[in-house]
Amino acid sequence: MSVMTWTYIIVGLSFALYIGIALWARVGSTRDFYVAGGGVHPITNGMATAADWMSAASFISMAGIIAFAGYDGSVYLMGWTGGYVLLALLLAPYLRKFGKFTVPDFVGDRYYSDTARLVAVVCAIFISFTYVAGQMRGVGIVFSRFLEVDINTGVVIGMAIVFFYAVLGGMKGITYTQVAQYCVLIFAYMVPAIFISIMATGHWLPQTGFGGTLADGSGTFLLDKLDGLTTELGFTPYTDGSKSTLDVFAITCALMVGTAGLPHVIVRFFTVPKVRDARRSAGWALLFIAILYTTAPAVATFARVNMIETINGTDGAGALYSEAPEWVTNWEKTGLIKWEDKNGDGRMFYAGDARNEMTIDKDIMVLANPEIAKLPAWVIALVAAGGLAAALSTAAGLLLVISAAISHDLLKKVVMPDISEKQELLFARIAAVFAIGVAGWLGINPPGFVAEVVAFAFGLAAASFFPAILLGIFDKRTNMPGAVSGMVVGLVFTIGYILYFKGVFITPMAENKPENWLFGISPEGIGTVGMALNFVVALVVSRLTAPPPAQVMAMVEDIRIPRGAGAASHIAH
Secondary structure (H helix, E strand, C coil): CCHHHHHHHHHHHHHHHHHHHHHHCCCCCHHHHHHHHHCCCHHHHHHHHHHHHCCHHHHHHHHHHHHHHHHHHHHHHHHHHHHHHHHHHHHHHHHHHHCCCCHHHHHHHHCCCHHHHHHHHHHHHHHHHHHHHHHHHHHHHHHHHHCCCCHHHHHHHHHHHHHHHHHHHHHHHHHHHHHHHHHHHHHHHHHHHHHHHHHHHCCCCHHHHHCCECCCCCCCEHHHHHHHHHHHCCCCCCCCCCCCHHHHHHHHHHHHHHHHCCHHHHHHHHCCCCHHHHHHHHHHHHHHHHHHHCCHHHHHHHHHHHHHHHHHCCCCCCCEHHHCCHHHHHHHCCCCEEECCCCCCCECCCCCCCCCCEEECHHHHHHHHHHHCCCCHHHHHHHHHHHHHHHHHHHHHHHHHHHHHHHHHHHHHHHCCCCCHHHHHHHHHHHHHHHHHHHHHHHHCCCCCHHHHHHHHHHHHHHHHHHHHHHHHHCCCCCHHHHHHHHHHHHHHHHHHHHHHHCCCCCCCCCCCHHHCHHHCCCCCCHHHHHHHHHHHHHHHHHHCCCCCHHHHHHHHHHCCCCCHHHHHCCCC
16 A cells, blocks of 8 residues: 555544544543543653643644754753753642642732732743744645645645543643653654664664664674765764853753643643642653653664665765655655755755755654655554644644633733633633644744744743743742733843844844854853843842841742642632
């Protein structure tokens, strides 16, 4: 059977499973809609958290970045995994004990103000929409290649699927759908990785194949071969970094603290019965995440070697375009690979200098990898289903955050406090529909490739939410004017910097290169500076203005004490 037939079968079956779960899990209460009733098993929640957290950026884009950037791509691995540990161990237990299942709810109550709540709602919506744009873009890429539809049509199909289970099932539908999606995405990631590792190095485990010697009997290490190839072609050696140490630190830090402030991951810790279960599910999630994250560098390396050898030929003279591998012509149709015959010899050539004739989108590497390695059609289709599972699982979680921010934090808590639970649920669903529409539009007009867009979202979370959450738990003197000023300054500065260099719907005001950056920090890492500004402004303004009310300070003191944490099973509403 052809790749397309296999894709229709495997993607069709996975979509039928997701819709079936959504129908089974449809909800009738706001508690079910927002936090799945609070009765999810820790292992189930750990798997759902892993799927929610491993987005299209992790599945589709991260290995692509590492494949092209080499050592520099490790910032994404360090930032995202470190951030998850920070969230799970530092923040989640305290937030869980506080009993507020949305970040704006925590901010509004901790800083005793609807103004603070409103600023947090704006931050949550900004972050979530930026993040979801990357997911929808990922969905569009998968559909455009494997179902041979336009990227925009692919985005619309993705919107329809997410609409179905997010609007019907809320958090309950999303949680159980994400368990299925995790199984699909991890199987889809590991099967081709194992196949290619055996072919390239003789190791069935990609993690050991990554550091192993080639299977051709030459005794050459895989990474040594790639270093030689990249140097020869005018690139920086694969295992050397070109980024400054400060920029590496800034990007890693922004991704790390951004992860810890991401509203769609925090809400996950409220879907389990007790605080102890929240900690257990965090541990399980880390294990499930580690399977993919320790495999990604190996996948990236295999993909880069295979790509260079199939485009440039094993002799390095360039493959004839008339005899181009099937994967090149397939991806050309999507517009994500372009060939320009500069020297008129009819041969393709990929290099890091003036000899280069290929334009290759970073986001295709994982999806194209099985094709490059000439794996069976069912494996190629499986990867397509995995990419969709990764993108859709995170998109659904983010859309729920937007929905909860509008219906619960804005309408119920500020604008219309007297509405019934039934009305709130209706508004939550209407907000989810609106959010899906905007997300689709952002997926059709993305501000960058998938992981880059996601890095911006993390930067925004780092600059706005993280200081407010951290100071809210560990500094009882931080007050409402301090927290609000800090969030506004952090968010405005970070958005302004990203817009200045990246444009995002406007023309960039300066060329995006290290010489023009502030302290040599890229737009992907600027969230770290935004966060530092937020901390400074929040602490200074809090010390210059009146302290918080005595009951708020007593409440903060109480949250920090572990005793009685079991009582947090009640969710304040």
